[in-house]
Amino acid sequence: MTALLEVEDLHVWFELPHRGELHAVQGVSFSLDPGERMGLVGESGCGKTTSILALMGLLPPNASVQGRVRIDGVDIMAGGEESIRPHRWREVAMVFQGAMNALNPVQRVGTQIIEPMELHGFASGDAAVRRTGELLELVGIPAAAADRYPHEFSGGMRQRAAIAMALACEPKILLADEPTTALDVMVQAQILELLKSLSAELGLALVLVTHDLPVVAQVCQRAAVMYAGRIAEAGPIDVLFHEPRHPYTRLLFAATPDLYGDQQVVSIPGAPPRLDQEMVGCPFRDRCDVVMDVCATVDPALVDVGVDAGPSHLAACHRNDVVSSV
């Protein structure tokens, strides 16, 4: 049974002027079923945004992509932008980082939601207007607000409008890049609840890209933790917190303060490796607190470390036989 979205061995390189190339995404693989919510977690520069931009075919001309991206079994990446375009917005749509500040200030919100519908041949004229009203109600905005301009909306409402825009052509997959980062915690809760209910009601598969682990813990069932362009660990979010197999996952959780937790919050010394140079061994070794000799010479593969026949739990660490907890 093929999954709705299958990403296999995705690589992305960026050509740097006069300086070689940057290997931004280094062999990322994951799959998603309808209604599933997956978090793609990592810090700045880890490649999470680049990965989902690749899925949408929105990479700049100096980028090169390799790998397979299958939606319902069909490889959309084979022909580059040409082959992705028919699927864009109709099967996979994206809410961009800072989308709420990227609305056209001189166009009414309704017009901006109708635009993708007409562009992708999904609906037009009266049908589009009606659907716009439905979409707004779906995301919690009164349908009459379609005639307003973005500056009349609050930050939370603009983000909802951006989500409505992404849902315009009934996609099966929604990619959300830091959808709540600039919002207050109460508004964030509203948007996250919205994403959860959309996923449940519409069977939408959701990839939530964020640096905020607690957000992923609240919204997603699974998560993949990225570091230096690769997936360090992936699995059910519950397992990632309670039985992390990669030191980065464990340390990342430990670096996140909890409301009621009393454990000391730690920071991870050092910085991520440069991606414009080939790396030998594990990319995390310079910052790892349980590093071994083999880590400097052998690149750890992403292997299944799950103990039972449950959902897969993958980790890329030579120590993956040792269980450690946060």
Add this chain to the structure above:
Amino acid sequence: MKITAEPGVVPDLDRPRGRGGLLWDTIRRQKAASVGAAIIFTFLILAVFAPLLAPSGPRTQVGPVYGPLSAQHWLGLDDGGIDMVSLLFYGARISMIVGAAAALVATVIGGLIGITAGYVGGRVDGFLMRVTDYFLVIPDLVLMIVIAAIWGPALTHIILVIGLLLWTSTARIVRAQVMSVRERVYVKRARSLGCSHLRIVFRHVLPQIAPLLIANVVLTVAVAIFDETALAFLGLSDPTAISWGTIIEHGFLRQAVSYGAWWAIVPPGICVALLIMGCYLFGQAIEDALNPRLKVAHLSIKGFKVRPADGGKP
């Protein structure tokens, strides 16, 4: 060496900062800038070393009136039998000096007004900008002609007249930059530290706007040279000073056209045009380099590339 804070200081991946770095970098990378710089440099050398490079003196008669082109005199002779090539070399001096001096006056005035308006803001800004608008509206050349005619012919007058009318564009550009720099967090930090306004302007604002000022100076020089040539051609400049403008003026006054002596008029005109073009290329290239780069990758027709699965590059 145990490093407790995050080590791995991120090395500089961008082009080098700093005034000298940016200028040199631009000259190297942009063809227009190199061409422009080369032209300016050439004329500079000719002007400075005119006594050594010129075939003869600027007032020495070496042949008949409007002598034609020949092997000894590549551009012929003027109405006084003086070698044109030498005249051009010496003429470069006055043209460039007046141009640079006028541009300096304009930049100083424009810079002061721009910084004051941009930094102080409020009513002062409003007032200064109205003054700037009035000066902008005046047709420069016409006013220059009137003032020079009244004031009398002298190089210093010409320099001042040009400078006092050319500062407006500098003022506007500087004001815009200063207003944006004023809002940066590090300036606010300096204020809350207790920095005096003067210190902030000199140590934080001025260095930020300096590259733009340099670009502006170069462009102003171009206009100033043109204005000087025009004024000289109209007979409003010092008649004893040899500039390209006066050369053309003499040519016209002494009927070079009826003699058919195009070499007495056209070469200086070409020189003016070349130098202005050089200044313009150079100044514009710096200005472009200073503009924040717009992200236009998404507007490109070309798409990203796909690599085949065997791992080889396309």
Add this chain to the structure above:
Amino acid sequence: MNEPPLLQVRDLVTTFPLRRGFTGAILRQPREAVHAVDGVSLSVAKGEMVALVGESGCGKTTTAQTIMRQVDATSGSVVFEGRDITALDAGEMRPLRRRMQMIYQDPYESLDPRFRVRDAVIEPLVVHGLAGSKKERETKLIDAMSRAGLTPPELYLDRYPHELSGGQRQRVAIAASLVLEPNLLVADEPVSMLDVSVRAGVLTLLDGLRSRGDMGILMITHDLSTAAHFADRIIVMYLGRIVEEGPARQVVRNPQHPYTRALLSVVPRRDPREQVTPQILVGETPNPVNIPSGCRFQPRCPVAEDRCRTIDPALADAGPDHRAACVLVGEGATR
């Protein structure tokens, strides 16, 4: 503690008048104003870290700016080291500015890109005439860098900001503040723009500064988890007023104000198993131009009563050093 607190703010009000516009002036419409800070009293003692939390528009940043005299107060008083600084002019404020420093949110903008780290950290000394001899300068420079965790200092001194990471830049900004040996540090969202793995380092640094030295820290943040972890006391603001204040542990584990309770319930938890049902409030925080009558929170309050529309509750005792501004507090009605 017998000596007065480092910072004492009383009934602070900061209002920003809105321009009426031509039509408004002609029609003589009443001038509207943004009531950014509408009666705030707080104190910070030496060795204490106080977190000022709230959502955008609550007035926490304006409060900090008023305390730092970057913005003028409309009424009320700011007393720093026993001296009322509310109405001092620029000249009188200057020597005081040495002892109260601010750390800004954006490490990428806090430093002049043309100044090397060394120049950025020395500049405060020069401004205040404390530069002294070259040797004295170097000593203070190295000392400040070490206290900010930038060791070995030689590695950083000659670098430009664009060569450093976000966390390092923030530390440089902190070093530039420390070099003057201030007593009060106001940190405006000091880590919100830093990567998660780096935040704890900077926060621990601030924590160390207050516990070791004679420093008091007022931290502005919207992140309740950070406040709960690092602060001694938490002050919750809503629409320009303080709605709850108390020891950090107390406020977080036993919140008394309905707003605090709702806010805490929507903070995502790390542990997927510990997710509580979020108490999501309807709508968003109203504009500080039109403040609701009676209790400010009443239009969104899940337990509002009729009397809340007319009564504007003052802060009432809800426990040792713990106060909340709700009619239900002090009636023994703690749910």
